[in-house]
Structures are given as structure tokens and as C-alpha cells.
Amino acid sequence: MQQENWTSVIESRSSISFYTLKEVWQYRDLLWMFVKRDMVTNYKQTILGPLWFFIQPALTTALFVFINKAAKTTTNGIHPILFYLIGVTAWSYFAECLTKTSTTFKDNAYIFGKVYFPRLILPLSIIVSGLLKFFIQFSLFLATLISFLIIGNTEVHIQPTILLIPVLIFIMAGLGLGGGMIITSLTTKYRDLALLIQFGVQLLMYGTLAVPLNSIKDPILYKIMLSNPMIPIINTFRQAFFNDTIFSLSNLLYSCLVMVILLLIGFYTFSKTEKTFTDTV
Amino acid sequence: MADTIIKVEDLSKQYRLGEIGTGSLSHDLNRWWYKIRGKEDPYLKIGETNDRTQKGNSDYVWALRDINFEIKRGETWGVIGKNGAGKSTLLKLLSKITAPSTGLIKINGKMASLLEVGTGFHGELTGRENIFLNGAILGMKRKEIASKLDEIIAFAGVEKYIDTPVKRYSSGMYVRLAFAVAAHLDTDILILDEVLAVGDASFQRKCLGKMNDAATNHGKTVLFVSHNLSQVQGLCKYGMLLENGVLKTTGNINKVVGEYVLGNQQSTHIDVSQIPRVGPKSTDFFIRKLTFLSDVSNIYENEEIEFEIEFDCTASIQELVLGFSIKDTLDAALIECRSTSSIPTINIQKPGTYTITTKLNPKLAAGIYVLNIGARCLNGPLEYVPSVTNLEILPNNKEEIEEWNKPSAGIMLMPSIWTLK
Structure with a gap:
């Protein structure tokens, strides 16, 4: 009476089949527990508590405004504080998403070495807890926007593209998740790339946020700028509130395409790596 | 009823030794080159058995090699072996923490593994929050945990502290809470790695009791790894012995434990000079050899054993006393014998080699025991040699030998007078 209907078979060959999302769904409670843990533990035993969520974008914006004044770059007529704050927030x-996901395997090597659960849960929990932080910071932007309106310091032209914001958030999450999964998978054994990532993200931030795309006159530089999938997203955010440029659907679709490609490669490398990374991390 | 729940086929796991760097990069590139041409991984053909005491000449070792076994529903299995025998690797493969190099594991049912208690516990969270987090990590649904919450808290005995961050807990409370979550897992298969080696004695008993209950009354399949042989014997019915990554024996747990403890070191002539000494050591005295005069491989209950100890004296020794002790496999001393019981005083006048013989009926019940020898003199201890050899005492009823189940209720088998009216 040899039955052949096993509930699971563990084998050496990593199956090329895509991630079993069903399993992730079964562990959805764990996802929420991780999100809750991150939220609760992040600012425990700090005096300013969740206020730290505001300090980080405020200081970064201040730096950009300072550079803007010093270098006399354009902000398409938007007040520099608002121009940079929306960019920094997004x-x-x-x-x-990108940096935290990119160290998933390394940071959680201990827990992964002791218990099995779908490894994808952890990067997903990063995306979700990041989302909560994003909403808090986004409310800072809205509060600043309203206070500028009251003072009468700025003009706001809300566009229908404001409805695209959930889509923009989704694309950013996908880009971060996909890129992060690729990096964490590639760096479990050889960590060289991990050293580059912190620095690279900083560099890319200045490249993305410092000046609006339409102020670039050099055609080659313009093309290079446009290859950055985050540029259309930041542009759409600004356009939705201030109507400073023309909304480009094709640019946004390009970001979408990059996201899909990164996610596909990310899932593939991640599911290949998760099987044996505890041996080499 | 007796359907197979875990089936392991030709399971092997290879590890690479040394550091990861340019050397491993060249191997990886080579492996990748074989792979894209559709060839087999060249490094799976090499590698040697995992004997960590010997320096090998290959960078690859087999932590496990060609393991095959089958476990049926409701069975309790103990996995035993020395450090580095591959026990933990086997559990890691079974619990999907890392994938095997070759081979298959087929599982039929829901499985949970506890390679550690309290995985994912976060110090900043309260006991209650950690129960939910840890339970979720182990694969429980939120609803399931909520319904068992009171039971878990009661089992851990930490009602008073349940809303305090666990970093304020004593280590004992921490562990009790962690195990309590694990003990309430509702799965078909439970894999345990020495998790019971925590907590105080009464809590350990409680845990063992809970596991026993799970196995016998709820039909759960348990796979348990431990160095504590009495725990393994207490919990498991079957055992498997791993040695250097190879499955050596499977079967009845007592038989397997017996083979593990006895090893291959049961011989009539024992070269004691090679056995490491423990404690104070005199330069004037040295035990060289121990020779059994009785048949050491067939000692039955209530039979006499006789052996001879050969020792060197390099100076004169006053009031020499030789002795031996017999311990059980858990290192509890059961019997002590001294030469003074028949030779009140031995005074060695001139240096040389001497032999002394001794004979006794240890009156021990069937089981495995360890013989230790030592000597002292007027000035204090001379030498102590632990674990000179193992003694396997066989039951008198020869049919039982194959299947002698639980060790007898007592350690000693005392002659006693009975009258039937």
C-alpha cells in the first residue's frame, strides 16, 4: 500500500517554477506580526518616538533646499520646500524598500537557520511596514502644503493624476522589492555588491531629486536621466499637486515595465537562493 | 494505519570547507560552466566522509551520505550520534532550512520543527505579543493561537508577567514561555533538536510528558535529537544512529543506544596507557593494561566478571589501594570496589610491573555500563582512568536479547527470598 500522494517533496534541484504564493498566503498572519513588530519596536525607548519619522525627511529636504539656493537650480516655480519634500517623501x-530588502538574507540568517517559513514573507513585511511610514511622512507633506496655502505662499493645481498615487506607490514598492530581492540573492555568498548599495542609493537620490527633468537641456544627459525608472514617478507626484510639467503616460509605463522585469528576476533569484543560502551566508 | 509519513531516499548533503573568497569563486564559475553545458556538478563526485579529527585533502565533505529511512505515522524516533555525525544537518534538511545536495525527502502531513525554542522572540515585545509572533513563525494561524492562549500561558506559568516585555524575564521564564508556544503546535510531525535541554528539571519532565502525550494519545510523529540518552530512551520507541554522516543502525531505540554507547571498543585486552587520565596524576604509578579473564562479550545478569590490571611502579609506594567503579551511561556511579576488601595493605617496596586480579558479581540488571579504574596511596590519589571500557550486561532470558525493551525497573538485580503459600 505505497501511497504516492505526498504533501511535500524536498529535493536538491531548485525547481524553476515560480514562488508558491499560496504558501505565502497561508502565512499571512505572520506577515502582520512582522509588520506589527517593526512598528512597535522601531522607536521604543526613544524620547521623540514617532517624531523621528518627520525629522528624517525634514532634514533631507533642508539639505536639498540649501543646495538649490547655492547652485541656483530651478524648481519649476514650485516653492523649493514643497518641491523637495514631496520628492524626498516618495x-x-x-x-x-530597496535597502531593507537587499539585506533580507544577511539580516535574518539566524532566524532563517532555525525555522522554515516562506522567506518571501520578510521582504513583503518590509514593504508593508514601509508603507505605514510613508503615509505618516506623506501627511507631513500635506500639512506643510496646507500651511503654505494658508500663508498664501504658493499655488496648488491639483490634477486628476492625483488618483494615480496608489499606482505610483505600488510601482515604487515593486521596484524596491524586485531590486532588493536581486541584490540580497546575489550578495549571500559574495558580499561585494552590498557595499555598493548604500552609496549607490544615496547617489541615485541626488540624481533623481535635485533638478526637474524638463530643466535638462543636454539630450544625452536627458536620456540617461530618463532611464532612471524613479524619475517618472517623482515627476508624476509633483505634477499631480503643482502641474509643473506635462504628465507622460509612456514614461510611467516604462517604470512599470522595469518593475515587472525586476520583480520577475527578483522572484526567480530569490527562490533559487533561499534553498541553500544558510550554507553560504 | 501504518502509513508512511516521511520517506527519505539517498539523501546527501555536501559542505565546502574553508573560507569563501576567490578560491570558492573559481569553483562556482566551474560549476556554473558545467551546468550550462548540461553536465552534472563536478564537485558532487568528490568529497570525503566527515571525520573532523583527520585533515582531509579535499575541500568538500559529506555531512550526510546516502541516507535512507522511512517513518510511519505515530512513531517516535530518536536520532543519536556524536557531535558532527550529521544529526543537525539531517534535521535542517527535513525542516527545509537548507536543501539537500542529492536525494529526496517525501513528507505526508503538516510538519513543524523546533531547532531552537523561542525563535524570533523579540525582547521589546510583551509575553503575549511574543506568543503571537512566535506562534505565527511556527506556522500557526492567529485564530488558532488566540484559542490556545490561556492554555499556553498556564503551561508556561508566567501569568503575572504576560504583559511585560520579555527582556525583563528571567532566562527560565523566557524559555518556559517559548517552549509553551511550541508545545501547543498542532501538526502531524514534530521535529525536536535538544530543545528539552532547557529549563529546570521539573519543567523538563513537563515537556517530556507533553511530547509523550502528543505521540501516544494524539498520534503525532516525533523526531527527536538529543545527547541525553535517557531522554531519548524515555520519549522514543525507535532510533537511528548516525556516524560520520552515514546511517549506521536503525531499529529499537535500546538496541541503537546500546550500539552507540558500546561502539567498537569491547575487547578482552585493553591498552589503558592510551586512555587519557583525569585529575591528579602521580609520576610513580601508571596503569598499563586491563585484561578480562571472563568472557567480556557475553556477560549475563548475575554472572561474575573477572579482570586483571597491570601497572608500573617507578618508586616504592606505601599503602597502595586499587579500585574500580561502574557507572551507568548517564555517568551516575553505581558500584565502587576497592582492593582493601580482600588485601588490607599493599606496600610496593621496589619499582617494577605488577598485576592484580579482581572478581565480582556486579548484580546489575541488563544494560550498558561503564568501567572506570583508579588507585591511591598513603600520600593521596595516584591515578584515575575514566571510561576504560563499556560493559554490556545481557538479560538471562536469551530470547529477550534481540528485543530487550526498556531498561529494567531497577539497576540492581538483588537475590531475595520469596515464599509462596
Whole structure:
């Protein structure tokens, strides 16, 4: 009576089949527990507590405004504080998804070495807890926007593209998740790339946020700028509130395409790596 | 009823030794080059058995090699072996923490593994929050945990502290809480790696009791790894012995434990000079050899054993006393014998080699025991040699030998007078 209907078979060959999302779904409670843990533990025993969520974008914006004044770059007529604050807020969500996901295997090597659960849960929990942080920071932007309106310091032209914001968030999460999964998979054994990532993200931030795309006159530089999938997203964010440029659907679709490609490669490398990374991390 | 729940086929796991760097990069590139041409991994053909005491000449070792076994539903298995025998690797493969190099593991049912208790516990979270987090990590649903919450808290005995961050817990409370979560897992297969080696004695008993209950009353399949042989014997019915990554024996747990403890070191002539000494050591005295005069491989209950000890004296020794002790496999001393019981005083006047013989009926019940020898003189201890050899005492009823189940209720088998009316 040899039955052949096993619930699971563990084998050496890593199957090329895509991630079993069903399993992730079964562990969805764990996802929430991780999100909750991150939220609760992040600012425990700090005096300013969640206020730290505001300090980080405020200081980064201040730096950009300072550079803007010093270098006399354009902000398409938007007040520099608002111009940079919306950019920094959106960017920091992407950056957080990317950098935190990119160390998933290394940071969680201990827990992964002791217990099995779908490894994908952890990067997903990063995306979700980042989202909460993003909403808090986004409310800072809205508060600043409203206070500028009250003072009468700026003009706001809300565009229908504001409805695209959930899509923009989704693309940023996908870009961060996909890129992060590729990096964490590639760096479990040889960590060289991990050293580059912190520095690279900083560099890319200046490249993405410092000047609006339409102020670039050099055609080659323009093309290079446009190859950055985060540029259309930041542009759409600014356009939605201030209508400073023309909304380009094709540019946004390009970001979408990059996201899909990164996610596909990311899932593939991640599911290949997760099987044996505890041996080499 | 007796359907197979875990089936392991030709399971092997290879590890690479040394550091990861340019050397491993060249191997990786080579492996990748074979792979894209559709050839087999060249490094899987090499590698040697995992004997860590010997320096090998290959960078690859087999932590496990060609393991095959089958476990049926409701069975309790103990995995034993020395450090580095591959026990933990086997559990890691079974619990999907890392993938095997070759071979298959087929599982039929829901499985949970506890390679450690309290994995993922976060010091900043309260006991209650950690129960939910840890339970979720182990694969429990939120609803399931909520329904068992009171039971878990009661089992851990930490009601008073349940809303305090666990970093304020004593280490004992921490472990009790962690194990309590694990003990309430509802799975078909439970894999345990020495997790019971925590907590105080009463809590250990409680855990063992819970596991026993899970196996016998709820039909759970348990796979348990431990160095504590009495725990393994207490919990498991079957055992497997791993040695250098190879499965050596499977079967009845007592038989397997017996083979593990006895090893291959049961011989009539024992070269004691090679065995490391423990404690104070005199330069004037040295035990050289121990020779059994009785048949050491067939000692039955209530039979006499007789052996001879050969020793060197390099100076005169006053009031020499030789002795031996017999311990059980858990290192509890059961019997002590001294030469003074028949030779009140031995005074060695001139240096030389001497032999002394001794004979006794240890009256021990069937089981495995360890013989230790030592000597002292007027000035204090001369030498102590632990674990000179193992003694396997066989039951008198020869049919039982194959299947002698649990060690007898007692250690000693005392002659006693009975009258039937």
C-alpha cells in the first residue's frame, strides 16, 4: 500500500517554477506580526518616538533646499520646500524598500537557520511596514502644503493624476522589492555588491531629486536621466499637486515595465537562493 | 494505519570547507560552466566522509551520505550520534532550512520543527505579543493561537508577567514561555533538536510528558535529537544512529543506544596507557593494561566478571589501594570496589610491573555500563582512568536479547527470598 500522494517533496534541484504564493498566503498572519513588530519596536525607548519619522525627511529636504539656493537650480516655480519634500517623501519609501530588502538574507540568517517559513514573507513585511511610514511622512507633506496655502505662499493645481498615487506607490514598492530581492540573492555568498548599495542609493537620490527633468537641456544627459525608472514617478507626484510639467503616460509605463522585469528576476533569484543560502551566508 | 509519513531516499548533503573568497569563486564559475553545458556538478563526485579529527585533502565533505529511512505515522524516533555525525544537518534538511545536495525527502502531513525554542522572540515585545509572533513563525494561524492562549500561558506559568516585555524575564521564564508556544503546535510531525535541554528539571519532565502525550494519545510523529540518552530512551520507541554522516543502525531505540554507547571498543585486552587520565596524576604509578579473564562479550545478569590490571611502579609506594567503579551511561556511579576488601595493605617496596586480579558479581540488571579504574596511596590519589571500557550486561532470558525493551525497573538485580503459600 505505497501511497504516492505526498504533501511535500524536498529535493536538491531548485525547481524553476515560480514562488508558491499560496504558501505565502497561508502565512499571512505572520506577515502582520512582522509588520506589527517593526512598528512597535522601531522607536521604543526613544524620547521623540514617532517624531523621528518627520525629522528624517525634514532634514533631507533642508539639505536639498540649501543646495538649490547655492547652485541656483530651478524648481519649476514650485516653492523649493514643497518641491523637495514631496520628492524626498516618495523617494524614501522606495529607498527603504530597496535597502531593507537587499539585506533580507544577511539580516535574518539566524532566524532563517532555525525555522522554515516562506522567506518571501520578510521582504513583503518590509514593504508593508514601509508603507505605514510613508503615509505618516506623506501627511507631513500635506500639512506643510496646507500651511503654505494658508500663508498664501504658493499655488496648488491639483490634477486628476492625483488618483494615480496608489499606482505610483505600488510601482515604487515593486521596484524596491524586485531590486532588493536581486541584490540580497546575489550578495549571500559574495558580499561585494552590498557595499555598493548604500552609496549607490544615496547617489541615485541626488540624481533623481535635485533638478526637474524638463530643466535638462543636454539630450544625452536627458536620456540617461530618463532611464532612471524613479524619475517618472517623482515627476508624476509633483505634477499631480503643482502641474509643473506635462504628465507622460509612456514614461510611467516604462517604470512599470522595469518593475515587472525586476520583480520577475527578483522572484526567480530569490527562490533559487533561499534553498541553500544558510550554507553560504 | 501504518502509513508512511516521511520517506527519505539517498539523501546527501555536501559542505565546502574553508573560507569563501576567490578560491570558492573559481569553483562556482566551474560549476556554473558545467551546468550550462548540461553536465552534472563536478564537485558532487568528490568529497570525503566527515571525520573532523583527520585533515582531509579535499575541500568538500559529506555531512550526510546516502541516507535512507522511512517513518510511519505515530512513531517516535530518536536520532543519536556524536557531535558532527550529521544529526543537525539531517534535521535542517527535513525542516527545509537548507536543501539537500542529492536525494529526496517525501513528507505526508503538516510538519513543524523546533531547532531552537523561542525563535524570533523579540525582547521589546510583551509575553503575549511574543506568543503571537512566535506562534505565527511556527506556522500557526492567529485564530488558532488566540484559542490556545490561556492554555499556553498556564503551561508556561508566567501569568503575572504576560504583559511585560520579555527582556525583563528571567532566562527560565523566557524559555518556559517559548517552549509553551511550541508545545501547543498542532501538526502531524514534530521535529525536536535538544530543545528539552532547557529549563529546570521539573519543567523538563513537563515537556517530556507533553511530547509523550502528543505521540501516544494524539498520534503525532516525533523526531527527536538529543545527547541525553535517557531522554531519548524515555520519549522514543525507535532510533537511528548516525556516524560520520552515514546511517549506521536503525531499529529499537535500546538496541541503537546500546550500539552507540558500546561502539567498537569491547575487547578482552585493553591498552589503558592510551586512555587519557583525569585529575591528579602521580609520576610513580601508571596503569598499563586491563585484561578480562571472563568472557567480556557475553556477560549475563548475575554472572561474575573477572579482570586483571597491570601497572608500573617507578618508586616504592606505601599503602597502595586499587579500585574500580561502574557507572551507568548517564555517568551516575553505581558500584565502587576497592582492593582493601580482600588485601588490607599493599606496600610496593621496589619499582617494577605488577598485576592484580579482581572478581565480582556486579548484580546489575541488563544494560550498558561503564568501567572506570583508579588507585591511591598513603600520600593521596595516584591515578584515575575514566571510561576504560563499556560493559554490556545481557538479560538471562536469551530470547529477550534481540528485543530487550526498556531498561529494567531497577539497576540492581538483588537475590531475595520469596515464599509462596
